[in-house]
Amino acid sequence: MNIILLGAPGAGKGTQASMLAEKYGFLHISTGDIFRANIKGGTEIGKLAKTYIDAGKLVPDSVTCEIVKDRLSKEDAAEGFMLDGFPRNVFQAEQLDSFSKIDFCLNINVPFELLMDRICGRRVCVCGESYHVTALNGRTTCLKCGKELYRRADDNPETVSARLETYLRETEPLIGYYEKQGKLLSVNGNGAPKEVFARICSAIDSRI
Ligand code: ADP
Ligand code: ZN
Numbered sequence: 001m002n003i004i005l006l007g008a009p010g011a012g013k014g015t016q017a018s019m020l021a022e023k024y025g026f027l028h029i030s031t032g033d034i035f036r037a038n039i040k041g042g043t044e045i046g047k048l049a050k051t052y053i054d055a056g057k058l059v060p061d062s063v064t065c066e067i068v069k070d071r072l073s074k075e076d077a078a079e080g081f082m083l084d085g086f087p088r089n090v091f092q093a094e095q096l097d098s099f100s101k102i103d104f105c106l107n108i109n110v111p112f113e114l115l116m117d118r119i120c121g122r123r124v125c126v127c128g129e130s131y132h133v134t135a136l137n138g139r140t141t142c143l144k145c146g147k148e149l150y151r152r153a154d155d156n157p158e159t160v161s162a163r164l165e166t167y168l169r170e171t172e173p174l175i176g177y178y179e180k181q182g183k184l185l186s187v188n189g190n191g192a193p194k195e196v197f198a199r200i201c202s203a204i205d206s207r208i
Helices: 013-024 031-041 044-054 061-072 075-079 090-099 112-120 157-171 173-180 193-205
Strands: 002-006 028-030 081-084 104-109 122-124 130-132 184-188
Touching: 002 013, 002 173, 013 028, 013 081, 013 193, 028 031, 028 061, 031 044, 031 061, 031 081, 044 061, 061 090, 090 173, 104 173, 104 193, 112 122, 112 157, 157 173, 173 184, 184 193
Parallel strands: 002 081, 002 104, 028 081, 104 184
Antiparallel strands: 122 130
């Protein structure tokens, strides 16, 4: 099963992806995570990506498509994968169609006005978990692994505004792109992570 997770920044793709990976065993591939690992490792790709990520823009397609193509050619991806954060524009979607076969695209829908608060209140852990400050209630460590939580560098109001604009201009048209192919599954992403997860599972179960 080859799946795309689509949704605005803050829609909950990462949170849902880790729950889906656990339940169905899907291989989770996140381009954002790949870029952040490169930034941390000080690679050339990381240096380049950082300038775009800090500005809330997309990393150039040539770089991003190459990374994904390479990742999908690895043996573990042959049994299926779940893409989180790719494609992010129509060009990337067309490229993906040229080197891979997608079964469906799961779109997580969240009212636009909720996104800014969701992202600016987000705290993340090195283990991949993420939380909202309200739910943490003063806690500063990860419930799963105990490590100290932190705020992602691009989760500040200026960068978030730019990311949301980028989403509307470049990524949202993908909803129509996958709808036309008959591959779109849309789920209401407003609610607690567990509620949204239940909706996603029933959508997926209707397809597999
Ligand atoms: P979010 O979905 O919350 O914006 P991600 O971790 O998916 O977070 O992405 C963080 C940043 O990484 C994006 O704002 C963008 O700069 C870059 N990025 C991630 N995926 C892509 C992609 N497919 N194409 C171009 N840039 C990307
Ligand atoms: Zn953790």
